[in-house]
Amino acid sequence: MGASIAQAQSTDPGTQARLDATKRVDSKFIRANGAGKTADWPSYGLDYSEARFSKLDQVNAGNVKQLGLAWTYNLESTRGVEATPLVVDGIMYVTATWSVVHAIDTRTGQKLWTFDPKVDKTKAYKGCCDAVNRGVAMYEGKIFLGAFDGRLIAIDAATGKMVWEKNTVEGQKGNYTITGAPRVIKGKVVIGNSGADFGVRGFVTAYDAKTGAQKWRWFVVPGDPSKPFEDASMAKAAKTWDPSAKYWEHGGGGTAWDSITYDPDLNLMYVGTGNGSPWSHKARSPKGGDNLYLASIVALNPDTGKYVWHYQETPGDNWDYTSTQPMILTDLKIDGKQRKVILHAPKNGFFFVIDRTNGKFISAKNFTEVNWASGYDKNGRPIDIPGARDGSKPRDSIPGPYGGHNWHSMSFNPQTGLAYIPQQNIPLNIMDDKTWKFNEAAPGRPQSGTGWNTAELLNVEQPKSKPSGRLVAWDPIAQKEAWGVEHVGPGSGGTLTTAGNLVFQGTVDGRLVAYNAKTGEKLWDSPVGTGVLAAPVTYMVDGKQYVSVAVGWGGNFGMVQRYTDQQAPGTVYTFAVGGTAKVPDYVQKKVDKLVAGVKYDPAKVQAGTLLYVANCLACHGVPAVDRGGAIPNLAYLDAAYIENLDKFILKGPATDRGMPDFTGKLSMGDIDAIKAFIQGTADAVRPSMAK
Numbered sequence: 001m002g003a004s005i006a007q008a009q010s011t012d013p014g015t016q017a018r019l020d021a022t023k024r025v026d027s028k029f030i031r032a033n034g035a036g037k038t039a040d041w042p043s044y045g046l047d048y049s050e051a052r053f054s055k056l057d058q059v060n061a062g063n064v065k066q067l068g069l070a071w072t073y074n075l076e077s078t079r080g081v082e083a084t085p086l087v088v089d090g091i092m093y094v095t096a097t098w099s100v101v102h103a104i105d106t107r108t109g110q111k112l113w114t115f116d117p118k119v120d121k122t123k124a125y126k127g128c129c130d131a132v133n134r135g136v137a138m139y140e141g142k143i144f145l146g147a148f149d150g151r152l153i154a155i156d157a158a159t160g161k162m163v164w165e166k167n168t169v170e171g172q173k174g175n176y177t178i179t180g181a182p183r184v185i186k187g188k189v190v191i192g193n194s195g196a197d198f199g200v201r202g203f204v205t206a207y208d209a210k211t212g213a214q215k216w217r218w219f220v221v222p223g224d225p226s227k228p229f230e231d232a233s234m235a236k237a238a239k240t241w242d243p244s245a246k247y248w249e250h251g252g253g254g255t256a257w258d259s260i261t262y263d264p265d266l267n268l269m270y271v272g273t274g275n276g277s278p279w280s281h282k283a284r285s286p287k288g289g290d291n292l293y294l295a296s297i298v299a300l301n302p303d304t305g306k307y308v309w310h311y312q313e314t315p316g317d318n319w320d321y322t323s324t325q326p327m328i329l330t331d332l333k334i335d336g337k338q339r340k341v342i343l344h345a346p347k348n349g350f351f352f353v354i355d356r357t358n359g360k361f362i363s364a365k366n367f368t369e370v371n372w373a374s375g376y377d378k379n380g381r382p383i384d385i386p387g388a389r390d391g392s393k394p395r396d397s398i399p400g401p402y403g404g405h406n407w408h409s410m411s412f413n414p415q416t417g418l419a420y421i422p423q424q425n426i427p428l429n430i431m432d433d434k435t436w437k438f439n440e441a442a443p444g445r446p447q448s449g450t451g452w453n454t455a456e457l458l459n460v461e462q463p464k465s466k467p468s469g470r471l472v473a474w475d476p477i478a479q480k481e482a483w484g485v486e487h488v489g490p491g492s493g494g495t496l497t498t499a500g501n502l503v504f505q506g507t508v509d510g511r512l513v514a515y516n517a518k519t520g521e522k523l524w525d526s527p528v529g530t531g532v533l534a535a536p537v538t539y540m541v542d543g544k545q546y547v548s549v550a551v552g553w554g555g556n557f558g559m560v561q562r563y564t565d566q567q568a569p570g571t572v573y574t575f576a577v578g579g580t581a582k583v584p585d586y587v588q589k590k591v592d593k594l595v596a597g598v599k600y601d602p603a604k605v606q607a608g609t610l611l612y613v614a615n616c617l618a619c620h621g622v623p624a625v626d627r628g629g630a631i632p633n634l635a636y637l638d639a640a641y642i643e644n645l646d647k648f649i650l651k652g653p654a655t656d657r658g659m660p661d662f663t664g665k666l667s668m669g670d671i672d673a674i675k676a677f678i679q680g681t682a683d684a685v686r687p688s689m690a691k
């Protein structure tokens with residue numbers, strides 16, 4: 001396998017000292033980051049609890065409007081960028097597509113080194129969802145990378161040179177990849193893998209951070225029951241699978257491809273597990289059964305990898321409802337009692353509050369449209385909606401396989417008591433493939449592990465429920481939405497929340513936005529060239545607070561859908577109060593043509609968003625962000641057109657070119673709101689474009 005490539009080591013002693021600061025990062029350091037008001041972002045979700053709540057408040061709801069661009073950094077990639085950057089002592093470690101690591105000096109935005117693991121790009125088909133990577137871990141001077149091809153690589157944080165590498169999937173059958181970020185717990189690097197859509201058996205492995213020696217491995221689903229089970233948890237799980245379909249031959253799935261958290265006081269780590277392989281419950285386990293430990297939260301002892309408890313969120317998964325979505329550990333007062341809980345919003349559309357000491361169910365409520373279960377009983381079992389498991393004919397799956405929430409990081413702010421969920425609705429009409437037989441995935445037949453019928457699907461009706469995406473602020477105690485903001489479509493990025501009463505989120509239409517964490521009021525936004533998937537981070541350097549986000553459109557939804565210029569290269573955008581840097585040329589180019597001067601009421605922008613999405617988006621694209629094709633992007637028209645929009649919308653001159661007549665469908669008030677959305681979006685993206 002490939003060798004490391006290191007470049008441009010710093011000669012500046014100050015920078016070298018900062019690079020060496022990662023030597024201080026151990027389990028206590030990572031933990032303290034959640035407890036203290038610290039300057040760094042040393043672990044994927046900030047600290048082990050992964051709440052992505054920063055105590056920094058120099059940037060706050062009062063001054064966030066003054067945020068300006070400090071620098072941009074070109075990641076030189078063209079596909080999905082999903083990484084949460086880590087920052088310690090002002091040095092950022094971030095990954096781009098194809099698992100390439102970049103070390104950047106955040107004081108200048110300059111490259112310190114890059115590390116390219118030289119993943120074989122002809123093997124991209126082995127991954128379901130783009131050649132993405134969600135970021136690195138750091139520990140005692142090393143950076144740990146899970147490479148797309150299944151290697152775990154330790155890199156010297158100061159030099160960018162490889163220290164050791166292990167092939168974590170050696171000897172395993174099937175198309176394994178890694179896209180998730182490793183975590184380091186008490187000197188052990190923990191990593192899962194991906195591939196449950198292609199017929200693999202999921203597992204989690206721990207390696208010694210110093211040497212790379214394997215310490216333990218825990219499988220998510222049982223292997224061949226005629227052979228000895230690896231441990232007692234596998235024997236217990238096997239009782240919940242029907243062996244008649246030989247689940248071990250197609251792996252069974254359950255890949256832990258994203259979420260791992262850790263509670264140092266309980267000494268428990270929590271793993272979110274994936275979907276069944278194949279998706280169809282009937283094809284996988286014809287006589288039914290819960291199929292442990294698919295779609296579950298599993299608690300393990302991080303020293304030994306031994307199973308401690310599990311809670312299964314989707315028993316007998318039938319819909320690709322992974323529970324790999326990010327978990328948050330926090331303490332909540334519920335019915336007068338302080339409880340140590342896990343907050344979780346998996347793909348299946350329900351928001352869970354679970355007791356993390358013992359895995360007991362506390363509550364669950366749907367945060368998005370759901371048509372497979374009506375709720376959960378007091379024991380934490382879902383109440384199935386009749387017919388939801390019947391794959392004999394096409395049925396709208398809501399949430400669809402993209403999930404009501406996917407890996408896009410959720411955050412939780414203890415000051416507001418709210419969790420900020422990148423919610424989405426992407427219904428899909430699916431049914432079982434009655435002829436399904438396991439066939440190891442190959443280029444051109446990548447979905448052979450799913451057991452759903454693509455040929456029939458091409459002929460079925462579009463789901464009635466329409467795709468949409470929102471930022472949802474969720475109260476986990478009351479189990480209800482506190483506020484929500486509508487986006488132009490599904491797929492917006494992860495969230496960050498801060499003690500400055502702020503929530504940051506990047507959007508599918510290519511902006512980084514700051515909201516008031518209590519109320520949801522939009523306070524600031526700035527264009528970032530292309531749609532955002534990853535979560536922003538915040539940190540202090542030389543007494544100044546920065547906010548950074550790595551952008552690059554792609555991922556599973558982004559491979560087939562776009563709202564923005566998908567040609568824009570992967571880029572890290574970094575903002576600070578008073579920042580005056582220029583946006584890259586590929587954003588700058590578009591600014592001169594933006595519509596200007598149309599009078600509008602900002603209070604109507606939100607209503608206008610919904611009206612625009614329902615009536616205009618399909619042909620005209622997202623204002624300002626798409627360039628427009630055969631049909632114009634309305635934010636690049638002269639102001640006179642927008643001012644007179646009613647004349648185009650109601651019996652307009654373009655009807656003979658295919659423009660519908662909206663007479664009787666849109667009122668003058670509706671049209672005013674649409675104008676507000678178009679001009680409001682143009683105004684929102686202009687300020688930093690115009691510098």
Ligand SMILES: O=C(O)c1cc(C(=O)O)c2c(n1)C(=O)C(=O)c1cc(C(=O)O)[nH]c1-2
Nearest residue numbers: 129132179194195196197255257274555556
């Ligand atoms: O079953 C798996 O192993 C697996 C892996 C991944 C991945 O590695 O990114 C995704 C999924 N499943 C998945 O179901 C999914 O919706 C998804 C979205 C994305 C993405 O990066 O946008 N990855 C994945």
